[in-house]
Amino acid sequence: MWSVEDSLNELEALAQTAGAMAVGRMLQRLPHPDGATYVGKGRAQELVEIVKRLDIELVIFDDELSPNQQRTLEKLLDVRIVDRTALILDIFALHAHTREGQLQVELAQMEYRLPRLSNQNVEFTRQAGGSRGGTGVGGAIGVRGPGETKLEIDRRRIRSRISDLKEEIEEVRKQRTIHRRQRSGQVLPVIAVVGYTNAGKSTLFNTLTSAGVIAENQLFATLDPVTRHIVLPSNQEILLTDTVGFIQKLPTHLVAAFRATLEEVVDADVLLEVVDIHHENAIEQSDTVNEILGDLKAQDKPRVTALNKIDLLDSSDEIDTSLYPNAVPVSALQKIGLDALQEKIAEVLAQNMETVQLLLPYQKGELVELFHRRGSIDLEEHQENGVRINGRLPRSLRGLYTAYIQPAR
Numbered sequence: 001m002w003s004v005e006d007s008l009n010e011l012e013a014l015a016q017t018a019g020a021m022a023v024g025r026m027l028q029r030l031p032h033p034d035g036a037t038y039v040g041k042g043r044a045q046e047l048v049e050i051v052k053r054l055d056i057e058l059v060i061f062d063d064e065l066s067p068n069q070q071r072t073l074e075k076l077l078d079v080r081i082v083d084r085t086a087l088i089l090d091i092f093a094l095h096a097h098t099r100e101g102q103l104q105v106e107l108a109q110m111e112y113r114l115p116r117l118s119n120q121n122v123e124f125t126r127q128a129g130g131s132r133g134g135t136g137v138g139g140a141i142g143v144r145g146p147g148e149t150k151l152e153i154d155r156r157r158i159r160s161r162i163s164d165l166k167e168e169i170e171e172v173r174k175q176r177t178i179h180r181r182q183r184s185g186q187v188l189p190v191i192a193v194v195g196y197t198n199a200g201k202s203t204l205f206n207t208l209t210s211a212g213v214i215a216e217n218q219l220f221a222t223l224d225p226v227t228r229h230i231v232l233p234s235n236q237e238i239l240l241t242d243t244v245g246f247i248q249k250l251p252t253h254l255v256a257a258f259r260a261t262l263e264e265v266v267d268a269d270v271l272l273e274v275v276d277i278h279h280e281n282a283i284e285q286s287d288t289v290n291e292i293l294g295d296l297k298a299q300d301k302p303r304v305t306a307l308n309k310i311d312l313l314d315s316s317d318e319i320d321t322s323l324y325p326n327a328v329p330v331s332a333l334q335k336i337g338l339d340a341l342q343e344k345i346a347e348v349l350a351q352n353m354e355t356v357q358l359l360l361p362y363q364k365g366e367l368v369e370l371f372h373r374r375g376s377i378d379l380e381e382h383q384e385n386g387v388r389i390n391g392r393l394p395r396s397l398r399g400l401y402t403a404y405i406q407p408a409r
């Protein structure tokens with residue numbers, strides 16, 4: 001379970017990533033948040049004092065604020081008010097480098113803004129009509145007119161932008177699907193690196209592939225998926241994909257907007273989950289990852305867990321591998337345990353293989369070659385009428401070999 005303090009620590013790290021410096025925090029236990037001020041009225045007044053005294057420029061709330069709460073707080077405190085969702089969207093906007101990433105972030109931002117925009121403008125019109133007073137029919141008359149028209153225009157503009165964005169994203173998504181098909185033409189198994197943000201996914205990805213993906217002590221350093229081809233020590237070839245990190249209370253707009261990117265995860269053969277085992281919330285983080293994988297209907301995929309950052313642990317006794325599926329302790333940074341990790345990946349891939357005995361005619365050289373790349377060979381004999389191969393093959397490839405399967409000797 002995430003505690004309030006843990007969540008606030010994380011919020012502080014998010015704020016830092018977005019370029020803010022935290023100077024203080026306030027927490028309050030309430031049966032439910034106040035409808036107008038989120039915190040209780042008394043604490044809100046306290047906050048006003050603190051903001052003045054410390055000359056604070058920004059107050060961040062660790063939950064999604066209602067448009068009404070946001071406005072009330074902004075008036076009361078006279079500083080910028082940001083909620084957790086807006087903060088995460090901000091970081092995503094900073095880190096989106098590809099066209100697809102930028103489109104997805106903008107879509108999420110527009111969807112976040114739409115209900116807020118309308119409310120803000122309703123407030124604006126009411127203020128404008130306020131001098132006429134009253135909340136009855138007369139008051140409503142003051143509210144109509146240019147103000148409302150402008151609101152309608154703004155809303156329409158955002159809605160039309162949202163539908164344009166969705167169309168463009170769909171275009172990009174189609175491109176991806178084509179690429180993925182081409183990839184599956186190569187019939188290599190795809191391993192998606194998943195995990196909590198800052199767990200070390202990109203560092204591990206870089207170490208395994210020698211790719212220069214940005215890896216930083218920042219939340220959500222990676223937004224755009226990258227795929228590389230690697231050969232495991234067992235000589236088996238795989239495609240490894242680095243993906244966007246997960247976080248608790250992940251804004252729903254973001255999950256929806258990033259569906260195209262997350263397809264990389266949904267389509268993978270095996271998931272390689274990276275856990276920052278040194279983090280005090282390692283278990284909570286992994287639980288959150290499982291929840292999101294569940295939402296994506298990807299929680300039942302074969303999985304290998306890299307328990308990362310063991311170089312930061314005082315002793316290896318602290319590691320309980322039994323808590324995670326197929327866990328291997330590693331340090332992506334210090335390159336510890338990587339052979340064992342790759343062996344584990346090969347092992348889990350092998351569990352998805354089946355044993356076959358084949359006699360492949362000499363003119364089917366490409367199937368022999370494919371077996372070498374994708375399968376694991378126990379016996380290979382050149383006979384008069386073809387190549388005899390006994391070994392194991394990914395279940396997905398069995399269809400290509402059906403005609404050459406031999407009865408067991």
Ligand SMILES: Nc1nc2c(ncn2[C@@H]2O[C@H](COP(=O)(O)OP(=O)(O)OP(=O)(O)O)[C@@H](O)[C@H]2O)c(=O)[nH]1
Nearest residue numbers: 198199200201202203215216220221222245332333
């Ligand atoms: N000490 C130590 N630090 C590590 C290790 N692996 C990664 N790190 C550090 O952890 C931080 C985050 O690493 P990234 O690889 O960017 O993490 P990520 O999971 O890709 O993060 P996002 O893309 O932001 O979700 C960086 O400062 C890395 O240097 C490790 O094995 N040991």
Ligand SMILES: [Mg+2]
Nearest residue numbers: 201202221222
């Ligand atoms: Mg990354």
